[in-house]
Amino acid sequence: MVTLRDAYITGTGAFLPGEPVGNDRMEDFLGRIGGRKSVVGQRALRWNGIYTRHYALTPEGAIQHTNASMSAAAVLASLQDAGLGREHLQMLATATTQGDYLVPGHASAVHGELGGGALELASFQSVCASSVMAFKAATLSVRAGESDCAAAVASEFSSRWFRPNFYEGTELLDDKGRLSMEADFLRWTLSDGAGAVVVEPKPRPDRPSLRIEWIDLTSLAGRFDPCMWAGSTAECRADLKSAWCHDGPRVAHTAGAIALLQDFKLLKVIFRAVLEVYLEKVDQGRIEPDSVDWLLCHYSARSLRQEIVDLLKRTNAMIPEEKWFTTLPSTGNVGSASIWIMLDALIKSESAKPGQRILCVVPESGRAMVGFMMLEVVG
């Protein structure tokens, strides 16, 4: 019989491209659609509460990095933080919403950027919760004894999807040339960067590590239509036969089926469904709110927050706000990478002390999914 080993996060790393970009300069980087200022922008910013973010673009739209190169930079930073190098890495699990190429997988591109010898790869594509998938793969690999040094990385290069050429000449613009809310909101929400963690079967001898208690991932896609998607129009998105590739990229682009879109009405419903998954864990004793010292949760719409707080409060499931740790206002919503960027900041701040427990919650609106990770500071 095989005994599973414990697994520990022994290093964290983040990569944020360029300088922080303030709210007033976002459109300089993303571009103005049809040369016009966005009407949605200020409203979206009030909702998401983000003040600065990073873009892997210059104001002229020139590419400064790639999704894969940002991933590689975060992996190297996390290995360095763990006191290791590229040569120690045996297994790499990657997560992203949209890789640089359609084919092959993002993990191959990241390995290409990292260079060096053979690796085992796992390539996960979803939205925010892909980070949890990759982390679980890396953790299970170490726990099962298949590798002694694994890394999980998540990265996003969303901004290039928000440039005017994704929208101009498509049906996403109305008669007056204004971009639809479904398309414009995400331009003001998502930004670029990468984060990574190193997983090993032993804690660091010299300083605290994070013991991985458990990782849970729940999808509710069987009940919900796509909520954040690219590849079909808003009207047809529930019908996979409408996928962009059937009529080819030119037709799909004109129809507005290539851009990233979000359904706001459905988002509210999905948020409640995701909350249910959390409440169920509280109800079953999997999560004991009182025993959590740090809560890391990336959420993109601040407007939902009071509604959530009210529900959590009246069901005794609230984790007090002073235990919430976030970098969202300064690093922005970096999709799948957000959770590792936040964890890296928490660990580097040295605020988390041995014996404390960190709960990471990663909701994904894509098609209703949520991931949870419980970590304990040891050493």
Next chain:
Amino acid sequence: MSVAQDFNRSAIPANMAQDEAVAHVLRKLALVWTDFEGRLQAAPLIRKLTRGRFEVADYHAFLINLRQQVKDGSLWMSRAASSIDEAHLELRSTLMKHAVIEHRDFRMLEADYVASGGSLANIQRTEKNIGSEALSAWMFHEASKPNPFGLLGAMFIIEGLGSIKAAEWGRLAQRRLGLPETAFTFLLYHGENDTEHMQEFQEMLRLVLPDESVAARIVTCAKVTARLYALQIEEITP
């Protein structure tokens, strides 16, 4: 100060057991609710609505089917009130008030039906679908028991539909069908203040909790009601 802290500090020791019991039931009810909401989201009629395939015939079928159940709503509430003993007069009077407020609501459904092109005779004569039959029978059965406090769970589900789903559905339907607002009064009117409803509901829970068997019954009733309500919606076919 955080909201949670505020909540904890405001709880005086004598009420801690009650606060805990109320929170526990609310948590279980929240789980039942979201499971129910997910089930509704997958029902054919609601799928048509959220996927932009909703027609006037669908809206008419919806109004017709809802009318029969809404009409029964204040009736079972009245019966429940009459089954409550003297030790719980306050709950009895709350239920009676509710029944009075809601007992003409089905008229709004009729008016909406007519405003969207249907005939009054038609909505009035249509029979309940099998889901509505089951739901109605269940409610009256439960309401006839002595002190039917479990029905608070049923109210949570049905009120939740009013405060969370009705306005959302109403706006979607209105946008899709392009009919005037007067054809959606029932749905749009029901999307009112959720916070107020929730406070009122918590007060009702305080009238019967803590009590383990009552708590369990409230949750069971919510589950049964949610399941039968979903059946009612699943059975709507234009």
